[in-house]
Structures are given as structure tokens and as C-alpha cells.
Amino acid sequence: MAARRLNELSAYEVVGLIMQGQTNARAVVEACIEQVARLEPDVFAFEFLDYENARRSALAFDAHGAARTLPILGVCLGVKDIIDTADMPTCYGSPIHSGHRPSADAACVALSRKSGGIVLGKTVTTEFANLHPGKTRNPHDKRRTPGGSSSGSAAAVAAKMVPLAIGTQTTSSTIRPASFCGVVGFVPTYATISVSGVRAAAGSLDRIGLFARTVDDIALFADVVRGIPPAARPSTQAFAPRLGVCRGFLEERMETGTAVALGALAQRLEAAGAVVADVSVPANFMQLTSQHRFISSFEFVRNFTYEIENHWERLSRTLRDGRITDGRECTFDEYLAARRMVVEALAQIETLFGPHNVLLAASAAGEAPVGMATGDFAFCALWTLLGLPAVSLPLMTGPTGLPIGAQLLARPGADLELLAAAAWIMANGSH
Secondary structure (H helix, E strand, O other), X not given: OOOOOHHHOOHHHHHHXXXXXXXXXXXXXXXXXXHHHHHHHHHOOEEEEOHHHHHHHHHHHHHHHHHHOOOOOOOEEEEEOOEOOOOOOOOOOOHHHOOOOOOOOOHXXXXXXXXXXXXXXXXXXXXXXXXXXXOOOEOOEOOEOOOOOOHHHHHHHHOOOOOEEEEEEOOOOOHHHHHHHOOEEEEOOOOOOOOOOEOOOOOOOOEEEEEEOOHHHHHHHHXXXXXXXXXXXXXXXXOOOEEEEOOOOOHHHOOOOHHHHHHHHHHHHHHOOOEEEEOOOOHHHHOHHHHHHHHHHHHHHHHOHHHHHHOXXXXXXXXXXXXXXXXXXXXXXXXXXXXXXXXXXXXXXXHHHOOOOEEEEEOOOOOOOEEOOOOOOHHHHHHHHOOXXXXXXXXXXXXXXOEEEEEEEOOOOOHHHHXXXXXXXXXXXXX
16 A cells, blocks of 8 residues: 555644654645645635745744644644634635735634644635635535535545644534535534634624544644643544434435435444434424524624625625525514524423434535535534534445535533544444
8 A cells, every 4th residue: 555645644643743753844734735736726725825834834843843742733724714814815705805914813723823733725715604605626526516615624624635624614614515525524512612813604603613534633623723732532442322313304305315324324333332213303493494594694794784885796696685685684583583492492402312422413415416506504504503512424425426424413512522422433334
């Protein structure tokens, strides 16, 4: 078997080789740059790249960083272009803010750099992290969408341009592109990772999202951007999870074969030792999917008042006819009623989970569809409204062999338990 190139390694592997003196940060950066140069003309994952800045950072770490045992020393990452960077433009996926230069890094970026991470560039986002797609293509099939809104972040990790990337999620903007691109995507419990320096879409929903190719890397990166010492790597032998399968949840919106693939995955996990039982999502929870529209649209329109009032013609028709129209038509009473429904549902979380520590559902309707539309949002909207930690694992495939993610969910605050279960499921759930 041919030796793997440095850009193909996980973050843990990169740090290990650097600490052992078998490579250095500059070599890692050059391998990632080479991969970007090879694939970016077809994938279009990046909005902005700064190779020289990455090289300077690598040389600085090689001179001084290894002695400090930094958690992601020399690891390259991409940052979604709605997240501020002091040394790179942040344009929010819109020509309105072309060339905009923030004065400071967002918290997640500053914490990543403090921990040894090297920002290779800004990844493509849909317009204001909403529905109007950017230029990114799915690395598995260039005719298909990578999903949105964190399209470039998912594609860059899938194409092995970088091992880590930062995105966001207000509806399904991390879990869905992770599913379509066949990588691991994670969103934490609401408000447990700082969104300071991230352009708000809907503040009661917005979360940082993370992309990697392994669960270990997700767990490591999550602690880095929380600003806490990294915990021990999740053990694949720790426990067999008690798994509640949301069988039938949105099955009417699934593509052919997705429900069957989800059932087959549950069978494999049960055979490997997981305790598996079906879970019914209560009717009032199902109604929350439509309530997401009221909450997200009401907040979005107010957050983007400046752009709406001063740059109407530079907004896409997709945004004007969709989110903005919805937000203008939503009354304050409707918004408050939707928020009350969320509070009422949160009071029933223990009833939903019962004896299970994680729930299993589909991350998306199926494979990435042909075209650039970002895909069906419904498979994440409910869980996002409830603020649950979620992870998408590339454990299923569709009729043409393209990836479909399995979405795991845990109670609010049970992020470590979720990632431990995810590690076990990745080790035991493959075909």
C-alpha cells in the first residue's frame, strides 16, 4: 500500500508526526497547498486562500511551537466565510461585503490558532449562510451539490485539502453537507461553543459546526474551539450504546433506499452489541419543523435590516422571495408562539430519549442531488430548534454509491456521551 500523503492524515496523526520529529508544520502546509492546487479548479471549496500567510505560520510553529505541545500543532483548517478573520477577507457569501476586512478573529478562529492550527483560507458559504448556493461542487460528483450552507468547509475536508474545517448551523448547514460529502460533521449543544465574531443569521439557533474525517478529530477540535484542555480520545471499546432508532421519522421525504439503509445500519449495530429499539417522535415535536421557519425568518430579517434597506438589488432572488418574505410576514405573536412550542418540547426531552443515550436518524433525504440546490432542510430542523448536540457519520450509501450520513443525537449537554457513542458506532457500523 502506498504511503499516505500528509494532507490525507488526520489531525491526531499530523500532531503525532510533528511531535515525534518525523515531519514539520511547513511540510504539512505544502502538502495541503498541493492538494488544493490539484483539486480546487474543479471543487471550488475556497473563497479566499493565503498560502504565504499559512507558510509563515508554519515556520513560526516549527521554530517555537513543538516545545509547547499544542493540541492541533501544524494542522491546516478552512474557515467558513461568515466567520471573521483578522488577516483575511470575510464577505459572508455576498457581493455587498466584497473585500470586507474584520479587525479581529472570531473566537473559534483565535482559539484554533492559539492551539497550533493554521488557517489555509476561507471556505465558500451560501449567501449569508442561507439558501442561495455558492460555487462549490461535491468532490464525489461535480454535477451534485455539496449541501449548504457550509458547502466549502465540507467539500474541503472531503477532498483532503484540509483535515479540519469550521462551519455553522442554523438549520442543517453542517449535518447536511457532511452527509452529502461523506465526512464527519458535528454541532454541539446550543451555546456551548462561542459564536462571537460569527455573522448572526438567527441568534436563538446559530451554532458553530465542525468537520473532520474522524470522530477523534471532531472531539479534539471541539475542545480546542471551546477553549478547554482536550479530553482523552473517545474509546471505541468504552460501551455499546443504547440506541433509539427514529424509524419512520420523515420517511415520506426520504429518497429511495434511505430508510432501508438506516434500518440495515441499526441491524449491524445491534449485531455488534448495541441495545437497539424504535423510538416514535411525538406529534408535537413533528410540528416544530414548520415552526423553525417562523423563528429563523423573523430573526434573520431583523439581523439583515441594513442589507435589505440599502442593498436590496444585490440580494439574490432566492433570499428575497424566501427567507426575507417569510420574515416580513411572520408576526411577533407568531414568533413568540413558536418559541413557546420549543420550550414545551424541551420539557419532554426525557420522554423522547427514554432509556436511550443516543438517537439515530437520517442526516439527509438521501444522496446529494444533482444541481446546486442545497437540499431538504427538514432532517435537521427539529433537532436544531431543540439545541441538541448532533453528529453525522458517513455510514450509509445511496443507489449510486454516494454517501448518506447517519445522524446521532444526544440530550442537551451530553456532547461527550454523543461522541463516545459515535466512536463506537463508526468502529462497528461499517459494511
